[in-house]
Amino acid sequence: MSDDILFDLKGVSKKFVKGKDTITVFDGLDMSIARGDFLAIMGPSGSGKTTLLNMLGGVDQPTGGEIWFDGSRIDSLSENQLAAWRANNIGFIFQFYNLMPMLNAERNVELPLLLTKLSRSQRKKNIAAALELVSLSDRARHMPAEMSGGQQQRVAIARALVSDPKLMLCDEPTGDLDRETADEILSMLQLLNREYDKTIVMVTHDPEAAKYAKRTLHLDKGVFVEKDLAA
Amino acid sequence: MAGFFSQIWTVIVMNILSLPRRAWMSLAAVFAVAVVVAVLLAFLAMAKGFEKTLAGTGSDKVAIVTRVGSQSELNSVLGRDTVNNLTTAPGIAPDADGNPIYSSELFVIVDGIKRNSQTQANIPMRGIFLEGFDLRENLTIVEGRAFESGRNEIVVGKGVQQQFEGFDVGAEIRFGKTAWQVVGVFSTGGSAFESELWADAPTVQSQFQRGSSFQTVRLLLANADDVTPIKEFIDNDPTLNLDVQTEADYFASQGEALNGIAIFGWAISIVMGLGALAGALNTMYTSVAARAQETATLRAIGFSNTSAFAGTLAESMVLSIVGGIVGAFAAWLFFDGFSASTLGATFTQVVFSFELTPELFANGIQLALAIGFIGGFFPAWRSARVPVVTAFQGVE
Structure with a gap:
C-alpha cells in the first residue's frame, strides 16, 4: 500500500438480515482515500453512503472484505480496540451537531481530550486553539442552547479537530443549516483540508456542498461512480 | 488509566x-x-x-420468681406459703435488720380507652407493696404521690397517662364495680413498667377476689446476676415448683416474642x-x-x-x-x-x-x-x- 493512502477498502461487503430477507448494501467494494484528500460522497437515500461512513469510522463492521487504515487492518478489531482507534484517529461531525446539551462549548470540545494523557493545562491550550480556529473564543462558556445552529456546528468542528485526528468524517454537516451558514462551515472544512492537511470524508445530499471537496464519489446501490468536481 | x-x-x-x-x-x-x-x-x-x-425494664440485680411453666407474670400463681418459704432462700440481699428484701406482687388486667383510637385496650394493673418500689430502678413519682395502703388508690405509669384517657391525677376511674382514685404518676425512665397501673397489693387481692395469692415474687439479689443459690434452694425443695431468673433475662425473653x-x-x-x-x-x-x-x-x-x-x-x-x-x-x-x-x-x-x-x-x-x-x-x-x-x- 502506498504511503499516500490513508484508507484502503478491499472487497468490502455489508449485508443486513431483516426477517427472512438479506439486504446487500455493498458487495465487493474497493476504495482508496489518499492522505490530504477532501472527498464528498453523494447519492440517493438508501445508496449506502452513511453505512460507508460508519464503516470508515469504525462504528459499523463489514460482513466481508478488509478495511485498512494507515497500514493497519481495522475491521477485525474488537469494540474496545475500535473505540481507542477512533479516539486516536477520527473526528466526527454530525448533521445535528450532537453536542452535549448540559456542557458548555469548551467542555464539549474537551471531550476527545479526556481520552488522552494530556494535562489539564495542555487540554486548556488545545481547547482555546480549536475554538479560535472556528472563531468561537468568545463563546467558550456558552451552552449549546445559547448558540445558533452554525455556531453549534463550529463547536462540533472544534471538538472533531481538537485531538488532531488524521481523518475527519462529516455526515451531512450542513444539512440543518441555511445556505450562508452552510458556506461558512464548508469554507472552514476546506481551510482545514488545505491549510492543516486534514483528510476529510463528507457525506452530503447537497451538490453545492460537494463543490468544496477535492473530489466527489457518487454512490448508487453500493457502487461508485467517480466524477472530478475539483476546481 | x-x-x-x-x-x-x-x-x-x-x-x-x-x-x-x-x-x-x-x-x-x-x-x-x-x-x-x-x-x-x-x-x-x-x-x-x-x-x-x-x-430497659429488667434489672440484673433483681430475680423474678414465677410458677413453673408460666410464660409470663400473667399466668403464674404463688400462694402465700410459697412466698414465705421462698424468702428464706440464700442469695437474697438483706435489709438493715437482716430481713430479705423482696416484693410479692399480683397482676390483673383492666380496661382503658386509648386516646388516639378511642378503642378499649388492656392495661396491666399491678398489686404491689410500697417496699416493691425500691426494686425498680429510676423510679420517681413525677406528679402527685404514692398510693396509701388499704385504700382504693392507684399511681399510673407515665406511658399509660399519655396513651389512655381518664388517668389524670385526681380523677376517679372505675374497673368493674370498684372505683379507684388516681393519686400520682410515676416514671421509670421509659421502661415497660410505665405501661402499668400500681395499687396496694392487699387491696387489689381483695377487690379482684384473689384471696391471698400472688403471681410473682421479686427478690433483690445479694450478688448481681447470680440466681444460683436461689435456684438450688428451689431445686432442693420438692414443694416449690418455681422458675427463677433475673428480671433482665425475663424481659429479654418477652421481647424476643x-x-x-x-x-x-x-x-x-x-x-x-x-x-x-x-x-x-x-x-x-x-x-x-x-x-x-x-x-x-x-x-x-x-x-x-x-x-x-x-x-x-x-x-x-x-x-x-x-x-x-x-x-x-x-x-x-x-x-x-x-x-x-x-x-x-x-x-x-x-x-x-x-x-x-x-x-x-x-x-x-x-x-x-x-x-x-x-x-x-x-x-x-x-x-x-x-x-x-x-x-x-x-x-x-
Missing part, C-alpha cells in the same frame, strides 16, 4: 447534569425509593423502640422494594433511551462501553440515595420519638417510643442502594451494549 477514569467521571457528571431534563420521572423514582425506606425505617424504629423499652415486628418490616419493605425496583428500572430504561444519541456520540468519539455503563449505574444510584435520604429523613421527622403502644406478651399494652438509630439509617440507605444498583444495572448493560449505529438510528 487516567483517561479511563476521567471518561467514566465525565459520563457520570453528564448523566447527573442531565437529570433535570427527566425531572418528573426522576422524582417519581426518588419518591418510590423514599416511601420504601420510610416504611422500612418505621417498622425497624418500632422494633428498636420496643426492644429498648423491654431491655416480638422480634417479628422487624421481620415483618423487612418483608413488607422488600415487597414494596420490588415495586420501587420496577419504577427504577422503568426510569433508567427511559433515561437510557433519552440519552441514546449522547451515549452513541460519546462512543463514536472513543469513549468506552464501561463509561456508558458506569454513567447509567451512577445515575440510578444517585436517584436511589436521594430517595433513601428523603425516606430516612421523613421517617425521622414523623416517627423518631413517636409514642405508641402494642400488645405485650401478657396481652396488655406496652407503651414505647419509636427509635431511629444511626444503624437503622444505614439499613435504609443500604436498601436504597440495593434498589439503585439492581434498577440501574440492566439499563446500564443495555446502554453499554447497544451498537453505536443502532443508537444513532434511535432503534432499540
Whole structure:
C-alpha cells in the first residue's frame, strides 16, 4: 500500500438480515482515500453512503472484505480496540451537531481530550486553539442552547479537530443549516483540508456542498461512480 | 488509566447534569425509593423502640420468681406459703435488720380507652407493696404521690397517662364495680413498667377476689446476676415448683416474642422494594433511551462501553440515595420519638417510643442502594451494549 493512502477498502461487503430477507448494501467494494484528500460522497437515500461512513469510522463492521487504515487492518478489531482507534484517529461531525446539551462549548470540545494523557493545562491550550480556529473564543462558556445552529456546528468542528485526528468524517454537516451558514462551515472544512492537511470524508445530499471537496464519489446501490468536481 | 477514569467521571457528571431534563420521572423514582425506606425505617424504629423499652425494664440485680411453666407474670400463681418459704432462700440481699428484701406482687388486667383510637385496650394493673418500689430502678413519682395502703388508690405509669384517657391525677376511674382514685404518676425512665397501673397489693387481692395469692415474687439479689443459690434452694425443695431468673433475662425473653415486628418490616419493605425496583428500572430504561444519541456520540468519539455503563449505574444510584435520604429523613421527622403502644406478651399494652438509630439509617440507605444498583444495572448493560449505529438510528 502506498504511503499516500490513508484508507484502503478491499472487497468490502455489508449485508443486513431483516426477517427472512438479506439486504446487500455493498458487495465487493474497493476504495482508496489518499492522505490530504477532501472527498464528498453523494447519492440517493438508501445508496449506502452513511453505512460507508460508519464503516470508515469504525462504528459499523463489514460482513466481508478488509478495511485498512494507515497500514493497519481495522475491521477485525474488537469494540474496545475500535473505540481507542477512533479516539486516536477520527473526528466526527454530525448533521445535528450532537453536542452535549448540559456542557458548555469548551467542555464539549474537551471531550476527545479526556481520552488522552494530556494535562489539564495542555487540554486548556488545545481547547482555546480549536475554538479560535472556528472563531468561537468568545463563546467558550456558552451552552449549546445559547448558540445558533452554525455556531453549534463550529463547536462540533472544534471538538472533531481538537485531538488532531488524521481523518475527519462529516455526515451531512450542513444539512440543518441555511445556505450562508452552510458556506461558512464548508469554507472552514476546506481551510482545514488545505491549510492543516486534514483528510476529510463528507457525506452530503447537497451538490453545492460537494463543490468544496477535492473530489466527489457518487454512490448508487453500493457502487461508485467517480466524477472530478475539483476546481 | 487516567483517561479511563476521567471518561467514566465525565459520563457520570453528564448523566447527573442531565437529570433535570427527566425531572418528573426522576422524582417519581426518588419518591418510590423514599416511601420504601420510610416504611422500612418505621417498622425497624418500632422494633428498636420496643426492644429498648423491654431491655430497659429488667434489672440484673433483681430475680423474678414465677410458677413453673408460666410464660409470663400473667399466668403464674404463688400462694402465700410459697412466698414465705421462698424468702428464706440464700442469695437474697438483706435489709438493715437482716430481713430479705423482696416484693410479692399480683397482676390483673383492666380496661382503658386509648386516646388516639378511642378503642378499649388492656392495661396491666399491678398489686404491689410500697417496699416493691425500691426494686425498680429510676423510679420517681413525677406528679402527685404514692398510693396509701388499704385504700382504693392507684399511681399510673407515665406511658399509660399519655396513651389512655381518664388517668389524670385526681380523677376517679372505675374497673368493674370498684372505683379507684388516681393519686400520682410515676416514671421509670421509659421502661415497660410505665405501661402499668400500681395499687396496694392487699387491696387489689381483695377487690379482684384473689384471696391471698400472688403471681410473682421479686427478690433483690445479694450478688448481681447470680440466681444460683436461689435456684438450688428451689431445686432442693420438692414443694416449690418455681422458675427463677433475673428480671433482665425475663424481659429479654418477652421481647424476643416480638422480634417479628422487624421481620415483618423487612418483608413488607422488600415487597414494596420490588415495586420501587420496577419504577427504577422503568426510569433508567427511559433515561437510557433519552440519552441514546449522547451515549452513541460519546462512543463514536472513543469513549468506552464501561463509561456508558458506569454513567447509567451512577445515575440510578444517585436517584436511589436521594430517595433513601428523603425516606430516612421523613421517617425521622414523623416517627423518631413517636409514642405508641402494642400488645405485650401478657396481652396488655406496652407503651414505647419509636427509635431511629444511626444503624437503622444505614439499613435504609443500604436498601436504597440495593434498589439503585439492581434498577440501574440492566439499563446500564443495555446502554453499554447497544451498537453505536443502532443508537444513532434511535432503534432499540
